[in-house]
Structure formats: C-alpha cells, structure tokens
Amino acid sequence: MIRIALANLRSASGRLLSAGIAVTVSVAFIVAAFLFSTAFGDTLGNQVRQQWAGADVAVLEADREAAAMPAAEDTALTQELTDEVGAVPGVSEAVLERSGYLQVASGDTEVSGVVTNLPTALEERLSAGRLPAAADEVALPAGDAEVLGLGPGDTLRLADPDPAATDAADDADSYTVTGLLEGSSPFATTLYLTDAGLDTAPAEVFPTAVRVAADPGTDPAALAADVQTALDSAGGGFTAVTVEQHVEAQLREMSGQADMLATIGLGFGLLAAGVAALVISNTFQVLVASRARVLALYRAVGATRTQLRGATLLEGAALGLLGSAAGVGAGLLLGWGLTALARALWMPEFAQIAPGPAALLVGPAVGVLVTMAAALAPARRATRVSPIEALRPADVRPAQSRFPWVRTIAGAVLGLGGAALCLAGAFGLGVPVAIVGCFALFLAVLLAARAVVPPLIGLLATGLSVLTRRSKTVLLAGRSAREAVGRTSSTTAALLIGVTLVSAVVVGSASVQRSVELETSREYPVDLVIDGAGSEIQALLADSPVTEAVETVPAARAEVSLDSSVAGDPAGPLTGELTVLTAAEAAAPNASGAVLRSGGYEVEPGTLLLSQQEVGGQGPTADYENAPVTVTVGGKELELKLDASLAAPAGTALLSAEDARALGIGASGSASAPAGGAQTWVRTAEDATMPQLEMLTAQLGAEGYAVDPHAAAERAQYAQAFQVALAVVLGLLAAAVVIAVIGVSNTLTLAVIDRRREGALLRALGFSRGALARMITVEALLMAVVALVVGLGLGIFYGWVGTAALLGDAASPVLDAAPGQLALIAAVALLAAVLASAVPARTMSRIPPAEGMSEE
Numbered sequence: 001m002i003r004i005a006l007a008n009l010r011s012a013s014g015r016l017l018s019a020g021i022a023v024t025v026s027v028a029f030i031v032a033a034f035l036f037s038t039a040f041g042d043t044l045g046n047q048v049r050q051q052w053a054g055a056d057v058a059v060l061e062a063d064r065e066a067a068a069m070p071a072a073e074d075t076a077l078t079q080e081l082t083d084e085v086g087a088v089p090g091v092s093e094a095v096l097e098r099s100g101y102l103q104v105a106s107g108d109t110e111v112s113g114v115v116t117n118l119p120t121a122l123e124e125r126l127s128a129g130r131l132p133a134a135a136d137e138v139a140l141p142a143g144d145a146e147v148l149g150l151g152p153g154d155t156l157r158l159a160d161p162d163p164a165a166t167d168a169a170d171d172a173d174s175y176t177v178t179g180l181l182e183g184s185s186p187f188a189t190t191l192y193l194t195d196a197g198l199d200t201a202p203a204e205v206f207p208t209a210v211r212v213a214a215d216p217g218t219d220p221a222a223l224a225a226d227v228q229t230a231l232d233s234a235g236g237g238f239t240a241v242t243v244e245q246h247v248e249a250q251l252r253e254m255s256g257q258a259d260m261l262a263t264i265g266l267g268f269g270l271l272a273a274g275v276a277a278l279v280i281s282n283t284f285q286v287l288v289a290s291r292a293r294v295l296a297l298y299r300a301v302g303a304t305r306t307q308l309r310g311a312t313l314l315e316g317a318a319l320g321l322l323g324s325a326a327g328v329g330a331g332l333l334l335g336w337g338l339t340a341l342a343r344a345l346w347m348p349e350f351a352q353i354a355p356g357p358a359a360l361l362v363g364p365a366v367g368v369l370v371t372m373a374a375a376l377a378p379a380r381r382a383t384r385v386s387p388i389e390a391l392r393p394a395d396v397r398p399a400q401s402r403f404p405w406v407r408t409i410a411g412a413v414l415g416l417g418g419a420a421l422c423l424a425g426a427f428g429l430g431v432p433v434a435i436v437g438c439f440a441l442f443l444a445v446l447l448a449a450r451a452v453v454p455p456l457i458g459l460l461a462t463g464l465s466v467l468t469r470r471s472k473t474v475l476l477a478g479r480s481a482r483e484a485v486g487r488t489s490s491t492t493a494a495l496l497i498g499v500t501l502v503s504a505v506v507v508g509s510a511s512v513q514r515s516v517e518l519e520t521s522r523e524y525p526v527d528l529v530i531d532g533a534g535s536e537i538q539a540l541l542a543d544s545p546v547t548e549a550v551e552t553v554p555a556a557r558a559e560v561s562l563d564s565s566v567a568g569d570p571a572g573p574l575t576g577e578l579t580v581l582t583a584a585e586a587a588a589p590n591a592s593g594a595v596l597r598s599g600g601y602e603v604e605p606g607t608l609l610l611s612q613q614e615v616g617g618q619g620p621t622a623d624y625e626n627a628p629v630t631v632t633v634g635g636k637e638l639e640l641k642l643d644a645s646l647a648a649p650a651g652t653a654l655l656s657a658e659d660a661r662a663l664g665i666g667a668s669g670s671a672s673a674p675a676g677g678a679q680t681w682v683r684t685a686e687d688a689t690m691p692q693l694e695m696l697t698a699q700l701g702a703e704g705y706a707v708d709p710h711a712a713a714e715r716a717q718y719a720q721a722f723q724v725a726l727a728v729v730l731g732l733l734a735a736a737v738v739i740a741v742i743g744v745s746n747t748l749t750l751a752v753i754d755r756r757r758e759g760a761l762l763r764a765l766g767f768s769r770g771a772l773a774r775m776i777t778v779e780a781l782l783m784a785v786v787a788l789v790v791g792l793g794l795g796i797f798y799g800w801v802g803t804a805a806l807l808g809d810a811a812s813p814v815l816d817a818a819p820g821q822l823a824l825i826a827a828v829a830l831l832a833a834v835l836a837s838a839v840p841a842r843t844m845s846r847i848p849p850a851e852g853m854s855e856e
Contacts, residue, residue: 016319019280022742023323024330027367031331034359036338041251042351048250050183051190052211054119056220057227058246059085059094059210062239077207081234085210088230090218095119095211100203104189105157106148110694113189115158115201119211122181122192128152129179135196138175143184143348150177158191160202173202183349212240220244277374281490284316284378295385305383312382316375317368324367331363404450404485411448414440422797426804426813434805438798442500445790449489449496456789457492457782458482464782473771476762477778480755487747488783494743495787495829502737502825503795504802510816511803513722517715519811521597524711528693530680531579531706537680540699546692546712549683551595554665555581555652579652580608580633580665581679595683608638609654634663652679684712690720741832744783748776748840759847769845776841777834784833788826795822 052058061077079096086094097116104113118139122131127142129152138156150156154177175197198205214223220242227240241249288295295308335353342350418440425434445452461478468474481488530537533552541547603609608631629640638659655665684693693716697707752759759772796817804813 019284019746020319020323020326022280023320023367023371024327025738025742026370027324027327027363028330028334030363030366031328031359032334032338034362035331035335035353035355038356038359039335039339039342039351039353042354043349045247045251046349046351047183047185048247050125052119052243052247053124054122054213055211055243056214056218057212057224057240058243059212059227059231059238059240060246062237077210077238081231081238082210084230084234085212085227088223088227090215090223090226091212092215093213096207097209097211098198098205099208100198100201100205101188102201102203103159104148104191105159105698106150106154107698109148109691110698111144111147111189113158113191114185115191115193115198115203115205116208117195117198118192125181125183127180127182129177132178132192132194132197135194135200136175137178137194137197139179139181139192140177141184141190142180142182144189145177145180146348148189152177152179158202277370280316280319280371280374281377284312284375288312288378288382295382296387299385300387308382308385309379312379313372313375316372316379320368320371321364323371324364327367328360328364331359335359407447408451411444411446411451413444414447415444418442418444422801426801428808429805430808431802431805434801438801442497442794445496445794446493449493450485453489453492453783453786454482454485456786457488460782460785461778464778472767473775474778477775477782480751480775481779481782484751487751491744491747492783492787494740495784495833496791498737498740499787499791499825499829500794500798503792503822504798506818506821506825507796507799507816508802508806509722509799510818510821511799511814512806513719514816515803515807515811515814516718518814520711520715520718524714525596525598526681527597527684527709527712527715528682528696529708530682530700531708533678533680536703537700537705540696540703541680541682544692544696546684546688546696547682548685549595551681553581553679553681554660555579555679579679580655580663581652581660595681597683603654603656603659604641605656605658606639607641607656608633609641634665636663682712684715687719688712688716690716737832741836744780744833745836745839748780748837749843752776752840752844755844756847759844760849763847764849772847773841773845776844777837780833780837781830784829788829792822792826 059077059081077096082094082096085091095117097119099114099116102113102115104111118131122139126139129139132139140150145151148156155174156177158173158175175191175193181192193201212223212227214220224240224242224245231238231240298308299305332353332355339350339353418437421433421437422441423437425431425437458478458481461474461481465471465474465478528547538550541550630637631640632638633655636659638655655663690713693709693712697709700707762772763769796815799817800813800815803815807813
C-alpha cells in the first residue's frame with residue numbers, strides 16, 4: 001500500500017501541485033488569523049496594564065468591577081472614602097481617579113478624548129518631556145500625540161462634546177503638552193491633567209475608581225482584603241480587588257474583539273478549505289480515472305481493494321501534510337506582515353506575533369482532514385476498477401448517461417427548505433435562521449449541479465455557436481463540458497462559491513448602507529446646520545468639496561413660554577429660548593439641488609411644530625398630545641404640536657411660512673420680528689468623509705460660527721464603516737477566489753492530459769493549434785458564464801436576505817444590486833477563467849498527432 005502510494009505520488013507530482021497550493025492557501029489563512037488575533041489580544045492586555053501601572057489595589061463600585069470605561073455620573077466614590085482607604089495599614093498611597101469626556105482638537109484634527117488625573121508612578125511611562133504641573137498643562141500617550149501631530153511644547157484645544165456648549169477656539173480651553181507617555185490609549189485619547197486642570201476642564205468630571213499603592217513587601221491580595229473590610233465598615237457598595245484581577249476582568253470583557261477576529265478568520269479559512277476540498281476531490285477523481293489501466297494492473301498482480309483505497313488515502317494525507325507544512329510557513333509570514341502593517345499604519349506598540357498551539361495545530365489539522373476527506377470518494381472509486389480494464393486503452397471512461405435523480409430530488413427538497421428558512425429569517429426570525437437557510441440553499445445548488453450545470457453549458461454553447469456561425473471550436477467545447485458531468489459540475493461549483501460569496505457581500509453591504517442612509521435621512525433631513533448666514537459662510541461652502549446644496553433659512557431666537565397648567569408638567573420645561581424658523585423654502589429644490597433629504601417639515605398655520613425629544617423625560621407625553629397646549633412666540637400665541645419623527649436641529653421649532661411672515665421672522669427691520677438672524681442648512685456630498693467634515697467645521701468655528709454636523713458625521717461614519725468592512729471581507733474572500741481559479745486551471749490541465757488522443761485526432765483531422773487552444777479557453781468561459789449567472793442570482797438574493805435579517809425593525813430593507821460592482825465581478829471572473837485556461841490551452845495545442853494517438 002505504501003509503495004503504491006509513493007509510486008502514485010511520483011507519477012502525479014505535477015498534477016497534484018495546484019491541489020497542494022489550494023491546501024497551502026487555506027491553511028495559511030487559518031494560521032495567520034490565529035496569530036493576528038492573539039497579537040491583538042496581547043496588545044489590548046499591554047494597554048490596559050499600562051493604565052494601572054503603579055497601583056496594586058483598585059476600589060470600584062460593586063457593580064462596576066470589570067468596567068473598562070469611566071463609571072456613571074452618580075458614582076458614590078468620594079475623597080472622604082479615599083482618605084479612609086489611605087488610612088488602612090499597608091497602604092502607601094490612595095488616589096481618587098476622576099475622568100470626563102470631551103473633544104480634543106489640534107489643527108484640523110479632532111478626536112474624542114478622556115481627561116483624568118495623574119496616577120501613581122506615571123513618571124515610569126514618560127518617553128519625552130515632563131509631567132504636567134500647572135492647570136493648563138497636559139500629558140498624553142505618544143501614539144495619540146502622533147495622530148494629533150503633537151509634541152512637547154505644542155498646544156491642543158479641549159472642548160465640550162456638545163458643539164454648541166463650548167467654543168473650541170477659546171483660549172481658556174487651550175492646553176500645553178508637557179510630556180509624552182509610552183504606548184497609546186486603548187479607547188478614546190487619554191489626557192492626564194493636574195487636579196486643578198481637571199477642575200477647570202470643559203467636561204463633566206466624575207470619580208471612577210480609587211487607585212491604591214501598597215507599601216513595599218505588602219501582599220496585594222491581603223491588602224485588598226483589608227481594604228474591603230474597611231469599605232464594608234464604611235457602608236458597603238464598593239469592591240476592592242487587586243489590579244491584576246481587575247485587569248483580567250477587563251480583558252475578559254474585551255476578549256470578544258480578539259475572539260471575533262479569530263472567529264472571522266477561522267470562518268473564512270474554513271470556507272477556503274471547503275473550496276480547496278472541491279479542487280482536491282476533483283483532482284483525485286480525474287487522477288483515478290486516468291490511472292484506470294495502472295490500477296487494473298495492480299489488481300491483476302494481486303493488489304486488494306483495501307490496498308488501493310489505502311494508497312489513495314495515503315496520497316491524500318501526504319498531500320495534506322506537505323501543503324499544511326507550506327501553509328504554516330506562509331501563515332507565519334502573513335501574520336508577521338499583518339502585525340508589521342498594523343505597527344506601521346495604526347499602532348506602533350502593536351504586539352509581535354507569538355506562535356501558539358492553536359495556530360500551529362488547528363491549521364495543519366484542518367488541511368490534512370480536508371484533504372483526506374476530499375480523497376475518500378476517489379479512493380472508493382479506485383477500488384471499483386476491474387483487472388480486465390488493464391487490457392483497455394488508457395482513456396478516461398465515458399460519462400454515464402444515467403440522470404442523477406437522487407441528487408436532483410435531494411437538491412430540490414433541500415433547496416425549497418433553504419429558501420423557506422431564508423425568507424423566514426428575512427421576515428422576523430433573525431440572522432441565525434437566515435444563515436442556516438442560505439447554507440442549505442447553496443448546498444442544494446451544489447447537489448443539483450450535476451443535473452443542472454452540464455445542460456446549461458450545452459444550451460449556452462448551442463446559442464454561442466449560432467452567433468459564431470456554427471463554430472466547430474465552440475460546439476466541441478460545449479460537448480466536452482456537457483459529457484464530462486463530474487468534472488464540469490465540480491469545476492463550476494468552485495467558481496460558483498467565489499462568485500456567490502463576493503456578490504452576496506457586495507450586494508448586502510450596498511443594500512445595508514443604502515437602507516441605513518435612507519433611515520438616517522428620515523431621522524435627520526438636514527446634514528449640517530450653521531447658526532448664522534453671510535458671505536463668509538457662502539465662500540467657505542463654495543470652496544469646500546463636502547457641500548452639494550446650500551439653503552439659508554429664516555430663523556430667530558425667541559422666548560417660548562409653555563402653558564404651565566398642563567397636568568403633569570408644572571415646571572414648564574419649554575420656558576426659555578428656542579430657534580424658531582420656517583423651512584418652506586428649504587423643502588423645495590433650489591439652484592444647487594434639494595437641501596432636505598426627506599420631508600416632514602410641513603407646518604399648519606397657527607401651530608408650532610416641535611420634536612417630541614425636546615420634552616422627553618420632562619413630563620407625561622400624553623398630556624401634550626391630548627390637551628391643548630399654547631406657546632407664545634414674539635407676542636403671538638400658537639398651539640404646540642409634537643412630532644416623534646421630526647428631525648429638526650436640536651433646540652429648533654418650526655413655523656408655517658404664514659406665521660413666520662406675521663412675526664417678521666427673516667424680514668429685516670420689522671418691528672415685530674424677534675431678535676435673531678438665520679440658519680444655513682447644508683446638504684453634504686454623498687462621499688463626504690469625516691476628515692473633510694472636521695476641516696469644514698474647524699474653518700467655520702474659526703470664523704465664529706456654531707456648527708451642528710451631527711447628521712453628516714453620522715452618515716460619513718456609517719459609510720466609512722461599511723467601506724472598511726467591505727474591504728476586509730473581500731480581502732478574506734480573495735483566498736477562496738484564488739483557490740477556485742487554481743481549481744479551474746488544475747481541472748483543465750488534467751482534462752488536457754486525459755484528452756491527448758482526442759486532441760491528436762482533431763489535429764490529424766485538420767484542427768490548427770490555435771483552434772485547439774481556443775476550444776479549452778471557450779470551455780473555461782462556458783463554465784465561468786454559468787457560474788456567473790447562478791452565482792450572481794444567488795448573491796443578489798443572499799444580499800437582500802442578509803440585509804433584511806440584519807436590520808430587522810431598525811430600518812426598512814432596501815435592495816441595492818450595485819450593478820457597477822457586479823459588472824466588475826463578472827469581468828474579473830471571465831478574465832480569471834481565461835487566465836486559468838492559458839496553460840492548459842497551450843498544452844493542448846502542442847500535442848503532436850502521432851504521439852497523442854499512440855498507446856502507452
């Protein structure tokens with residue numbers, strides 16, 4: 001058995017090369033995914049440990065032991081409690097840690113940040129400069145400083161997260177960078193201030209933890225127990241844990257990110273392995289068919305069926321071992337390259353890869369098992385060779401004419417069930433049900449491929465021959481593909497997997513993005529709102545690549561008094577100032593297009609339309625809906641109407657155009673007009689990016705204008721997230737596509753070897769070398785076209801199902817077929833088929849008639 005396997009490997013080493021490449025690619029993918037996810041987890045661990053450097057015990061709220069971010073604003077941690085902890089024997093220092101959220105700006109760059117006080121032993125992390133000593137000085141991690149383009153001595157600005165609350169250009173919010181710390185922040189940019197600096201920072205600062213440093217030689221676990229005793233005697237509600245325990249708890253919470261990376265990588269690696277299994281199985285089936293005489297001779301000289309089956313399985317195991325070994329090496333190189341790229345482009349302190357058992361065992365195990373499983377069916381076929389076949393020519397046996405009824409019926413039943421599950425998942429049962437349904441439907445297509453694919457290729461070849469005036473090349477290519485049922489269906493299936501997955505991801509991503517955009521447009525019809533109008537604004541907007549349509553809307557700041565007699569609302573929460581405006585002009589397209597992305601700004605005369613969110617939590621909403629409520633605007637009484645779906649800018653109420661004219665809103669010099677001015681409403685470009693929006697906001701802020709870019713920023717963030725996700729997923733799918741192309745080339749090469757006598761006969765009958773080469777290329781194109789038709793259809797259906805299941809009730813699903821991207825997929829698939837057929841076509845064209853017709 002071993003000798004037979006070795007002989008088979010020597011004789012078919014060239015034929016098995018592409019199958020080995022398929023194994024190598026899939027194993028490398030799995031190994032690299034494990035290595036990169038492990039490095040990502042190590043990076044998170046290092047960052048979290050840096051945050052707690054110098055502390056031995058952490059005192060937290062009892063229900064926030066594992067919290068990785070600042071606690072709630074109503075935390076009960078106080079300085080008095082900190083002093084009590086500091087009095088516990090063995091405590092060297094106890095510091096109350098305080099934090100708050102704000103915006104950090106440097107030049108045109110603006111990011112989210114967290115301010116906190118200087119913790120213990122921060123000097124150990126200094127890489128440049130010194131620690132802050134004054135209220136207007138700050139230190140931050142070097143990685144975050146690089147993003148902001150800062151160094152010691154530079155100035156940054158801190159602003160309240162609410163863009164209307166604080167002027168980011170105010171000198172009172174300017175801070176000088178005095179020092180840089182090693183590493184970068186694991187979450188938002190972390191800024192270290194003095195206690196005086198925290199007291200004056202433009203953020204709501206609240207306590208988050210008590211950092212406790214132990215005396216030298218004190219056991220942190222014993223000290224945590226003593227501190228817990230003191231806390232319990234002080235009233236309870238707090239937990240004292242060692243810093244190592246707290247860090248481990250944080251890492252457990254964050255491990256989902258690293259685990260998700262490993263899961264995604266493993267999933268796509270297994271997908272690539274599945275495609276490789278098709279390629280390997282097809283390779284072995286053709287090899288077994290081409291070895292019919294050799295296997296029959298083995299049987300004639302005494303080899304048993306068990307020996308032939310074992311030899312084929314050993315051949316598969318050897319291929320799996322060699323391919324897996326190469327895959328491990330390629331995976332190590334790929335993992336090293338990914339981490340180097342992460343350090344160069346993202347995080348300089350990203351951890352180095354550390355090969356572990358999971359990376360070095362799971363990938364090779366999958367490769368060997370997949371290869372042996374793919375060799376099972378060919379191994380069974382090898383045992384059915386009769387000794388009498390040693391007397392027959394070495395050609396591959398003709399395809400069986402019997403229709404595959406079992407496969408067809410099983411595929412039809414499974415396909416109906418899968419389609420039903422897909423629809424059920426799309427209409428309410430959720431993503432898991434949809435995934436099961438899509439998998440079942442695709443499995444049904446693969447089962448029925450032998451019954452469906454060859455006739456489709458024959459039909460396509462017949463139609464193409466009519467267009468080519470009954471070209472013999474096209475007719476022969478169609479006949480060859482139609483009669484070799486197993487080879488054609490499995491090769492087309494390998495291409496089908498790649499086309500279906502890529503098109504499903506493209507259509508699904510485009511559909512989700514379009515659905516979210518429409519939902520966002522309904523919630524926020526105005527992309528960007530500027531408080532004020534003028535030539536400076538118009539000039540900035542005209543020069544900006546971000547804007548598409550601009551409208552100046554009459555507005556005024558007016559006192560609005562709510563009738564406090566409304567039951568359940570004695571305080572009158574709307575007493576104060578609102579921006580009152582009319583949106584009639586903005587609802588219609590202007591010279592540069594429609595500013596509003598959706599309607600809903602129509603107001604009846606005599607009413608004031610206000611978003612229900614403006615009074616949410618202030619009193620029972622039913623009282624506003626069922627009882628007449630009046631407000632006074634500029635001396636005019638209006639009835640208040642609340643609209644839950646109204647998406648006016650924050651603090652803005654809407655009037656009808658008639659009431660606006662009566663109040664003189666927007667009319668200069670009117671005695672009845674309330675004091676105020678105008679708002680500029682802006683519709684941003686569809687491809688506007690966050691950096692562009694931040695730059696425009698900074699430019700307008702420098703001119704003294706308050707800007708609300710919430711809707712445009714949210715739309716840009718969604719678009720960026722979808723683009724990144726699409727790029728990552730398509731990159732992961734590239735492995736499956738590459739293997740599919742390898743499979744096509746491998747199958748065609750083996751087909752050429754097994755059709756040498758056919759090629760020689762055609763050459764003897766007058767076929768030119770070019771005609772024979774074109775026949776192989778046309779055969780590959782026919783399979784690619786069928787894979788495209790079926791794959792694109794399935795991909796569009798899967799994209800819609802995934803969109804509907806993923807969005808659920810959050811938004812109405814909209815199908816975006818992305819025709820441009822699908823056309824690109826089709827072009828790439830056809831080009832790949834032509835390239836995959838290049839070597840087999842050249843081999844076929846070089847078969848000499850005399851040599852090809854000779855007996856071996």
